[in-house]
Amino acid sequence: MEMFVHDEIPSAEVDRREKVLSSLTDSVRDLVDATIRSTVADDELVAVRDEVDALVARLRVAQLPGPAGVRFNSEGRSWNWGNAVVGRGNAIAPPVLNVHDDDNATAYAEVTLGAAYEGPPGMVHGGVSALLLDQIMGETASGFKRLTMTGTLTLRYCRPLPLGPVRLDARIADENGRKITVAATIGVPGEEAAVEATGLFLIPSWAPIDETEQGWSRSAEG
Amino acid sequence: MEMFVHDEIPSAEVDRREKVLSSLTDSVRDLVDATIRSTVADDELVAVRDEVDALVARLRVAQLPGPAGVRFNSEGRSWNWGNAVVGRGNAIAPPVLNVHDDDNATAYAEVTLGAAYEGPPGMVHGGVSALLLDQIMGETASGFKRLTMTGTLTLRYCRPLPLGPVRLDARIADENGRKITVAATIGVPGEEAAVEATGLFLIPSWAPIDETEQGWSRSAEG
Known part of the structure; x- marks a missing residue:
């Protein structure tokens, strides 16, 4: 660090x-x-x-x-x-625009994925979905107020996701001391999720549980 | 498709x-x-x-x-x-070079990740590890001989992975009809894994279990 x-x-x-x-x-x-x-x-x-x-x-x-x-x-x-x-x-x-809700427990982002994010023909690469989900889930876990690190990440691929506009949604599902569980999805806006994700994020033992240097902690995601 | x-x-x-x-x-x-x-x-x-x-x-x-x-x-x-x-x-x-072993049940790749793959300062983005793992695990599951799709992917982040040379290893851990389980790691070459992954890959019901058009099936990964 x-x-x-x-x-x-x-x-x-x-x-x-x-x-x-x-x-x-x-x-x-x-x-x-x-x-x-x-x-x-x-x-x-x-x-x-x-x-x-x-x-x-x-x-x-x-x-x-x-x-x-x-x-x-x-x-x-x-x-x-x-x-x-x-x-x-x-x-x-990709030009991801994250928008956090007021209570800081949810987040969403909308982005258009073009030719550079392809895996199966015409579809978003499964690993790209994982990449974007990891980022938004980490930002949701940290909530702009503390440093968190990814512990585990589980992804369920439900259906192919075509290249084009996609939407990500994330929310804190559980919080217990230094362990924060985040649930998230990525999919075509307005349609059923293509990938469902659950992640366990950890506040390292050396970091404060509620960080006050907000800008600093936010940028540690990823 | x-x-x-x-x-x-x-x-x-x-x-x-x-x-x-x-x-x-x-x-x-x-x-x-x-x-x-x-x-x-x-x-x-x-x-x-x-x-x-x-x-x-x-x-x-x-x-x-x-x-x-x-x-x-x-x-x-x-x-x-x-x-x-x-x-x-x-x-x-990244310029990933995949090398499959002769028995087609294992694969490895070595690549140097530079400034463009950063998450935490100086470290590989956790989502980038997921992206690369998904690709090599899919290639291992398909073994150049059949079409497979990612079903689930579970990633355990054990330690930070510095930017620089990294090595990926993947192997088929189990195979049962149309379900193939692949285990994989990414880490600094010669050191303990930074991320451990397990993935369940599926051969779609409409695809042959052993594809003969090898080039075609290989490229479906991702």
Whole structure:
């Protein structure tokens, strides 16, 4: 856990950078999709590849030595731009929008999954459903107020999930000391769940049961 | 399952295209990493974004109308370039190399996971472990000889898994008619498993128990 970095950048500056970075990330995500689906001639693929390599070199002129980690400032703002599911700088992450209800015991998210998330033909990869469920279930367990870690995760695949708009729902089913049980589903919005999940999340013995540095704890998910 | 497409391209031509596409995909994967880690100035990020958009437009001059699906020719060659874990055209997919043992009852894979696969700071996202495990377990269940679908998947998170080289191991633990139980792990090579998984995979009632069109069945995983 050595990579929770105290980075004393004013929140306004973090917000500005996040906006610019998100815009680049959206374009790279678009490039991932176009690479999968393009049918242009081989020599054009090679030409585009050379241009991509040139852009990589420009970005690497100045860069972090390793992964982005999780950063926070003393205003309580935290940012985890590299997170595989919700990182604003990570083009692997689908643009998931999490919405927590007021009581913090439930959460939902809606996202459209395109060609990059395919497993069986035309369907969402079963492991992608697991990836998204793990993230939203962890966020629900932590409820923005404490650090939690995934203990066990059980997934039941009920029916294939077509690529396109999907909805995730999660709720705290049980809470007992440092053990929090979360139930969740993913499926086509308005239809029966494609995957049902149950997860046991743990508050580590070294962490407070109710964390007050809210931004910090939230970003530990995943 | 309407997207298993019979695409009568000679295998030699498929191989050539796959090689060119893989090369572009590797560069796009590199761009995903550089986007996460770059610390260049905002205006340079914006300039790079505009260049990325121009490359997307070039690739989209000719493209598939939707996801890549799974394609096969009558020589028995199949290709699933869009697959989220093993697709050669999918920059989200880490470069996983699966190696099946001769008896087809076990499989392993080694891969290095970089900044794009982060969850907790410096650690592999728990959902990414689930994603990779689901893929290798499905491939082990199908053993290249039949179509299988994930029924249930149970994951036990034993310890954090640092970003870097990881190894996956999977084996068929039990087989009973159309039900195949697979056990698998992911962890740092040579160390104790970080995540232990058990999965129940099913051969659908409409599919043969021992598929002969091997290439076709293999690519249905995910």
